[in-house]
Amino acid sequence: MNADNKPNLIDFQKVALETLSIEQHALQILAEQIDERFTKACEIILQCKGRLVVTGMGKSGHIGRKMAATFSSTGTPSFFMHPGEAGHGDLGMLVRGDVLIAISNSGKSDEIMMLMPLIKHLGVPLITISRDDTGPMPQNADVALTLGEAQEACPLGLAPTSSTTATLALGDALAVTLLEARGFTADDFARSHPAGALGKRLLLHVKHLMHTGDELPKVSPDTPMNQVLYEISDKRLGLTTVVDENDILLGIFTDGDLRRLIDKQQGFDVNLAVSEVMAKNPSTISMEAKAVVALEALHEKKINQFVVVDDAKKVIGVISMHDLINAGVN
Incomplete structure (x- = not known):
């Protein structure tokens, strides 16, 4: 100055x-x-x-x-x-x-x-x-x-x-x-930075974020559509899984499927069994998959949810893109 x-x-x-x-x-x-x-x-x-x-x-x-x-x-x-x-x-x-x-x-x-x-x-x-x-x-x-x-x-x-x-x-x-x-390693670094972006990318797995138990939407293949819609609405995940008596995955039915069904048939029979309209062979993921891998796969497949299954194809959870984004996975 x-x-x-x-x-x-x-x-x-x-x-x-x-x-x-x-x-x-x-x-x-x-x-x-x-x-x-x-x-x-x-x-x-x-x-x-x-x-x-x-x-x-x-x-x-x-x-x-x-x-x-x-x-x-x-x-x-x-x-x-x-x-x-x-x-x-x-x-x-x-x-x-x-x-x-x-x-x-x-x-x-x-x-x-x-x-x-x-x-x-x-x-x-x-x-x-x-x-x-x-x-x-x-x-x-x-x-x-x-x-x-x-x-x-x-x-x-x-x-x-x-x-x-x-x-x-x-x-x-x-x-x-x-x-x-x-x-x-990068994994070691992530363990000392669990709240950071890298920690979330490397430490969070699907099993940490998926919906299980009472939050998991499930119906049997002979469930009529009126009950299917109730299950989708009640669990608020935008879909329901369709499983056999051993909880083995047979298919899914989503709210998107519902809109397409209404457009195609100008309405539908509420007593129609979900097995008649469910999507077979849906995309699944392991509970051990990293959350970031799940997010990348959802983007690649242009879908919003994965059904989480074990090696026997038994349904154990559902994870959505919303869950991953809310957890800070990017």
Whole structure:
């Protein structure tokens, strides 16, 4: 801001591109730091019997929180410990068997150095992330990961910018490497994200959403149409299954079939047996099928419901497109 408290006239896009260029260069410098220390850090974390604890003050703490969240969601149990609070009781979170990642660009965080005697006493392996390995933190570490000497994007050289970007990238590199080493799969990821879109795609199955029991519309083949219509209306699924005495599927009759029957015959005999007008060999699906597979198949077949059957073709449920969409499957 100038003396009149008005913003300086600058080329916003030029400054943005310069910032990104500086941070991109910081990542190039970081790439040159990946060596046997990175390998050793991964080996220590993979051998961890407890949790991976991440700590850092200020902006490093914000990055640490994100790193811990990424580790946890990719197969490495982790949490963030605030070093200031740790000195006032929260250090009890750290126990034998854990591994500690401590972040400080300078490698001189007073709050973390105050914890060093107890960290050593517990025998917790310490991995540090700092600009270089000259500070007291990396000097006390089992593995000292370094970011390299990169320029901060802040023109004042004060606000952590390039250094936090590099730290975040290094955390991602650790998480992805550990993910691959553990053989972590999309299904594993979904289990830690059950409420997310991926979790619903991979974890929800037809059996979790289908209508069963008293909600399941069923009639015998000799049921007259007036009772068939009552069953369709009462169960509100837009169809009824037609089954034999052992609940083996013989066919279905839908509200769409009813409209077509009325158009074709200009009305119909209410005493007509459903077996005379039911659709034979309807589309079915297994209860073990993934919900997303069911939704895709409904779209492909241009139908609204599947009858769910077991291996013997016994009717065990009905699932509709409405059920799948309401469950957030897409």
